[in-house]
Structures are given as C-alpha cells and as structure tokens.
Amino acid sequence: MAEPPILEADRVSLRFGGVRALTDVSFAVGQGEIFSIIGPNGAGKTSMVNCVSGRYRPTEGRVLFAGQDITRTATSRRAALGIGRTFQNLALFGHMTVLDNIMVGRHHLLRSGFVRGMAYWLGGAQREELEHRREVEEIIDFLEIQHVRKAIAGTLSYGLRKRVELARAVALRPRLILLDEPMAGMNLEEKEDMARYIVDLNEEWGMTVLMIEHDMGVVMDISHRVMVLDFGKRIAEGAPEEVLANPHVKRAYLGEADEVARDEGEPVPA
Numbered sequence: 001m002a003e004p005p006i007l008e009a010d011r012v013s014l015r016f017g018g019v020r021a022l023t024d025v026s027f028a029v030g031q032g033e034i035f036s037i038i039g040p041n042g043a044g045k046t047s048m049v050n051c052v053s054g055r056y057r058p059t060e061g062r063v064l065f066a067g068q069d070i071t072r073t074a075t076s077r078r079a080a081l082g083i084g085r086t087f088q089n090l091a092l093f094g095h096m097t098v099l100d101n102i103m104v105g106r107h108h109l110l111r112s113g114f115v116r117g118m119a120y121w122l123g124g125a126q127r128e129e130l131e132h133r134r135e136v137e138e139i140i141d142f143l144e145i146q147h148v149r150k151a152i153a154g155t156l157s158y159g160l161r162k163r164v165e166l167a168r169a170v171a172l173r174p175r176l177i178l179l180d181e182p183m184a185g186m187n188l189e190e191k192e193d194m195a196r197y198i199v200d201l202n203e204e205w206g207m208t209v210l211m212i213e214h215d216m217g218v219v220m221d222i223s224h225r226v227m228v229l230d231f232g233k234r235i236a237e238g239a240p241e242e243v244l245a246n247p248h249v250k251r252a253y254l255g256e257a258d259e260v261a262r263d264e265g266e267p268v269p270a
Helices: 045-053 075-081 098-104 114-118 125-142 158-170 188-203 216-222 240-245 247-254 257-263
Strands: 007-016 019-029 034-038 060-065 083-085 176-180 208-212 225-230 233-238
Touching (some): 007 045, 019 045, 019 060, 019 225, 034 045, 034 188, 045 176, 098 125, 098 158, 158 188, 188 208, 216 240, 225 240, 225 247, 233 247, 240 247
Parallel strands (some): 034 208, 034 225, 083 176, 176 208
Antiparallel strands (some): 007 019, 225 233
C-alpha cells in the first residue's frame, strides 16, 4: 500500500477583504519528496506556505499534516508536530550569536521546567542543555558554519545569514521543512551550496521539503514534483519537465502567449 501523503491542502481559499490570494487550491506532498511551488510574483506562493505553517488561516478548505487536520492548529503547535520553516525575509535575532539563534530552534524540545531550571546545576536542565548543544553542533558541522558559530548573526554576510536561518529551522528536526525562497539574493556558488544542503536534508536526514523558489534551474534540478500557481489558482502540477512543457505555464510564468495560442488553435494577437 502506498504511504499516505505527509501534507495535503484540500480546496484551500484565502481572502483578504475583497482580494482573493488563493482560490480552491488542492495538492498533496508525499513522504520524502522535494515539492516546489513556482509562479509569478503575487501568484499566492507565500500565502500558501503561510496557510501550511499557521501564519494564515484559510478562509475555506483544510490543511492536513500526517492525516491530521491542522487548519486551526496554532503555529507553535505545528512546530511541535514537526513542521519547520524559513522566511523570504530573514527573521534572525541579529544581536544574538549564531549558536544562540540555532538553539532557539530547539526551544520547543526543552523539557526542564522553571523549578528544574532554578536548580540548574543539581537537576537535569544542565544535562538536557548539553544534549541539545550536541544536536546544534551537528547541524553547524553539516551546514559548514563552524567558523562563525560564535559570531553575532547581524554581522554576517547575507549568504551566511540565510544558512543560519536554515540551521535554525533544521534544529526543530522537522518531518516537513518549508523553505520560502532559500536562494534569493545569493550568488551562483552560494546557490549551489544551498541546493546541495537541501538535497542532503532530504536524502540523508529524511526531511520532506516544500520549497518556493524563483530560480528555475534549481527547481528543475532538485525537485521531484512542481506545482504552479497563477493569480492564486493552481494551473499545473507534475514532474519538473512536464510542468515546464505545459503551455499554460509558458503563458503565465514564461510569458510565451503566442506559442500557447498556436498550440490551442487560438488566433495570435497582431
């Protein structure tokens, strides 16, 4: 029997007043997939991810994680269930060290309460913190940021800050990680590194990945399946090469309206 999907969006719609950000969007992400959402600016990509992470609540429809309806589940609870994310705009604590920023990602896993914390040196809190530190150091090694582990996050280059934000999301040890434009603003070398980390998280760490990304080369190289949104509606979904060849995608995403018209037998505008 096929394994059930880890994430399902069931006819999700989202409105802000009279503006429809999403209209009747349905899709499913399988266990162990790298699933990418692409589309023009304003297509509803981040709105969809925000519905999954809990930042937005759909006006209509449902979001299910591992078969559980999480449509009305709080964001913090979704993190505890195993959903981590990064943001299009960096959301690090700029005054804190890299190590402390990543440790924030372990916060929901801490078990020692206030009383045990007061007795830090006598109770289990010290031992628990050391265990979490070991997990964080493993992530630091994986993302090759050992040399900046004690640096103040706000002083780092943009590419390194993006890597630190990924590290904080990974520190959750999520089953599903949501990546909102993880390569935006990076140079070619940084993009190649980030793509390698994402593939390794998927293949070696067993994380399912839901990614928004504008770099079509990266999307086509590392995604198992791709969904295309346009004006808040799903217009295509499938294997990368199938989606790229879809005439509706060419029209919406690549602007090849004339070719689409010819394919469908429509008159080509003069």
